[in-house]
Amino acid sequence: MLFCRLSFFALLIVAISSCGGTEETPQENAVTTTYADLFPENISTTTLPTLEIPGWEPRELPELEQKTVECLSKIGIEPVETTEEGPQTVTVESGDTLGVIAKRFETTVDEFMRANSMSDPNKLKVGQTLIIPRKRSEERDFPDGPTVITQDLSCNIDSGLAAYGPDLQPIGGSGKIEVYVSWPRIEGPRESPKVNGRIRGLIQVEIKTFLEEIIRNIERSGYACRAFVDRCMWLQDNYEVMLATDEHFSIRSDRRILLPNLVSFQSEIRTETFDLSTGKPMTIDQLFNPNSAWLTALSEVAIAKLANKEWTDERMFTGAGPQITNFSRFNLTKGGLVLSFAPFTVGGAGTNDMSITIPYSQLEAFWDVSGPVAMLSRNSS
Structure with missing residues (x-):
């Protein structure tokens, strides 16, 4: 029914435009456009060409570049300790x-x-x-896993340039660039420099990439927004601890970003799960018995759950199909395996920050009997 309405709407637009006069109205050509649905709560991700402020000449902005460097330095850049000894x-x-x-x-x-x-x-x-396993006597003071603190970085950068709206008229005030990121850090006797270093490194790269893109855009085109606001350039990324035990550390980030050529922000979930005995990130195949048909079983369960979610569509049969790359975004929790998906791989924009939880019991026949899931089951029993 929705397809029929959309088709009728499209035909109506064509009919109206064909009946109009010959006067041409300048139009912007969209680079990529995705409409997930027609409802107000939809998060649109329509991407349009960057607005060009009349009279703006491309230039370098060293003072603004220095402000972004100062923002990045607030994260407390430290060398990743590669000399950390592994497990005994x-x-x-x-x-x-x-x-x-x-x-x-x-x-x-x-x-x-x-x-x-x-x-x-x-x-x-x-x-x-x-x-050599760590002695249980050393762990008794930490029954719930390592000590985790939350760090954050907040920057509100004044570009010093007049902000322009979508009509290419000044809206009053100078344009702002905003960054807010919060992330976990393992502290205390169980501190893991490798884990902390990787998380910090991921955040540094993310902020640096965002700020470099923004600076390039402003230097080329000035500060122009697709909305009548003076803050259409921002990054927000909040990390959440999904599981913290003495053996494993699983986190996910809810990343939201707004760029000058977007009509509203983009959202995305990304994940990391670490083996604390090595400090290295885990891959999802490490959870399962390699001699079982776990990938097919996981795909079937995931698709069945996605089918009951809003905003999913036929893309889920490919995006959650039995390919290991489809399940790289996973988290361990005490209640089940949590799966997230890359944007637009299982449906429209409403699925970008959606997750599904698969109770461990649903895949009981496929877990590695000596792996993390079996360990969680033993510790919870």
Whole structure:
């Protein structure tokens, strides 16, 4: 029914335009246009050419560039510590058993198996390297995982240039560039420099890329907005901790951005899940039994859930199809696996910041028995 209405509306526009006079009205050609729906609450992502302020000559703006450098420096740029030692390890020698090794390090066979993703304690090989699990006695003071604090950065940059509206008339006042980002940092005895460094690095790149694009745009075309406001250039990114245990750290960011050539802001969810024993990001295949048909099962469950969501459409059969790249945006939580999707891959603009939660029990037959999900199940029981 919606398709019929849209078709009629399009034909009506064509009919009206064909009946008009021959006088030509200058029009802007859209670069890309996506209309997810016709409702007021829709977040449009229509992209138009940058407005050109009459009389503006491209120029360099060193003072404005310096302000953006000062903004970026507020994040507390620190070198990522690449010299951080990884987890302690032990090499299996002739005559060793897992029980003997566990006793040597005052831990248990089960903890060794969990730390090394082992399913059979008897399958040891001479020369094999094993990760030594952290002692439980050191963890008792931190039953809920590492200490996490929230850091933030806020910049309100005055461009010093008159702001122009969509009619290319001054709207009063100078144009603003705004940045607000909040992110988590692991502190205390369980601080993870690699995790903290990666998160900080991602944020630095994001802010730097945004500010560089804005400066290029302003230097080329001046400060012009698609709305009658003096702040049509901003970035907001809030990171949320989805899971924080002694073994894993899972976060996601709700990123929103407004650029001069957008009629309203764009939204996107991005995620990171870390193995705290190594400090490295995880990929979704590490959660599942590699010998199972987990990817097909995950795709089927995801599509079934997406079908019940607003704004999804036939794109979900491709965007949530059985390709591992479709599920790179995931989070671990105590209640289930949370999936997010790249913009416009499973539907219209309303799906950009939408997530679905799959209870772990729905994929019980496919999880790696010694992996993170099994670990969460054991710890919660």
